[in-house]
Amino acid sequence: MKRVLSGIQPTAESFHLGNYLGAVRQWVELQKTHDAFYCVVDLHALTVETEPAVLRRRTLVAAAQLIALGLDPDKCTLFIQSHVPEHNQLGWVLECLAGFGEASRMTQFKDKSQKSGADRTVVGLFTYPILQAADIMLYQANLVPVGEDQRQHIELTRDLGQRFNSRYGQTFVIPEAYILKSAAKINDLQDPTAKMSKSAASNAGVIDILDAADINVKKIKSAVTDTGKEIVFDEKNKPGISNLLSIHSALSGNSIKDLENQFAGKGYGDFKSAVAEVVTDFFAPVRQKTQELLADEAALLQLLAVGSQKARDVAAKTLAQTYSALGLVPPKL
Ligand code: TYM
Numbered sequence: 001m002k003r004v005l006s007g008i009q010p011t012a013e014s015f016h017l018g019n020y021l022g023a024v025r026q027w028v029e030l031q032k033t034h035d036a037f038y039c040v041v042d043l044h045a046l047t048v049e050t051e052p053a054v055l056r057r058r059t060l061v062a063a064a065q066l067i068a069l070g071l072d073p074d075k076c077t078l079f080i081q082s083h084v085p086e087h088n089q090l091g092w093v094l095e096c097l098a099g100f101g102e103a104s105r106m107t108q109f110k111d112k113s114q115k116s117g118a119d120r121t122v123v124g125l126f127t128y129p130i131l132q133a134a135d136i137m138l139y140q141a142n143l144v145p146v147g148e149d150q151r152q153h154i155e156l157t158r159d160l161g162q163r164f165n166s167r168y169g170q171t172f173v174i175p176e177a178y179i180l181k182s183a184a185k186i187n188d189l190q191d192p193t194a195k196m197s198k199s200a201a202s203n204a205g206v207i208d209i210l211d212a213a214d215i216n217v218k219k220i221k222s223a224v225t226d227t228g229k230e231i232v233f234d235e236k237n238k239p240g241i242s243n244l245l246s247i248h249s250a251l252s253g254n255s256i257k258d259l260e261n262q263f264a265g266k267g268y269g270d271f272k273s274a275v276a277e278v279v280t281d282f283f284a285p286v287r288q289k290t291q292e293l294l295a296d297e298a299a300l301l302q303l304l305a306v307g308s309q310k311a312r313d314v315a316a317k318t319l320a321q322t323y324s325a326l327g328l329v330p331p332k333l
Helices: 017-030 052-068 086-095 100-104 107-116 123-137 148-168 213-221 239-252 256-262 268-295 297-326
Strands: 003-008 035-040 077-080 143-145 176-178
Touching (some): 003 123, 052 268, 107 148
Parallel strands (some): 035 077
């Protein structure tokens, strides 16, 4: 069975629609056919300064939400990154392989560091993609289901893996990004040329899965649309309507063509109401299930402990092989 690994940051009170359609939905599918490892990357979340109680809550909400969205801990290995210290250990090895220039070219780092300025940018943000490479290669993953914004990080992972293998002998599986074209980039409802993001300046165009239905209905009804009246998919000239069509299609299962036919001659208002209904119907049970899981924290932590143990078994093996390939002397048992 091929291996899959992916991760998500617990940096918000809820995942947004882009996280679900771009990534988590594929995680749920892939757990049926692959040996799948999924983690809440709490160490990555440390690159954003957060109150300890908030980080703790968000990490548990993230894990509960993943289960509510369809991850089955009996079918996949679900764990918290910081429970598996091998991530940091392999991260260091890969940092010693990555070039400074190479890491400087990561566009997410460039964007984020430009926004906050050099003095307020933490070093962890710079090495972030290298820790991500360790997350992936520690599990010898073949596939990494992510949204388009992560493509460059997967490329870096591949480069580091190939470099290691050619210098020290075959050690790592070289992973491939698994990016679904139709949901690779879900855009902000207020600025449909920018991706929907947790770090958006305003939350008005971000659909949070755990928000109450009325909040999301309001956001969808006030989504920015385009000139003209037709409901047709045209990303260049009608980015707003195209984004809403992608969202409807992904959640309802109707093809974009069918939706265009169904809404031919109807106005933007009717179409937005339909999108709002599809979104709220889809996520109502997820909200409910997340709350149920959070109500029994001990049971949730127990599930995660089982996942972490399974993850550590694999991670420790890869780390031992890596250390040995590097010539690090193992301790005498
Ligand atoms: P994160 O936490 O920002 O996002 C989680 C996943 O959601 C996808 N995504 C989107 N997809 C489509 N449209 C959008 N608007 C959108 N916004 C977010 C992301 O592409 C991602 O797949 N660096 C990663 C976390 C990570 C990771 C890993 C991923 C750490 N280690 C190892 C894969 C493998 C991140 O910040 O994702």
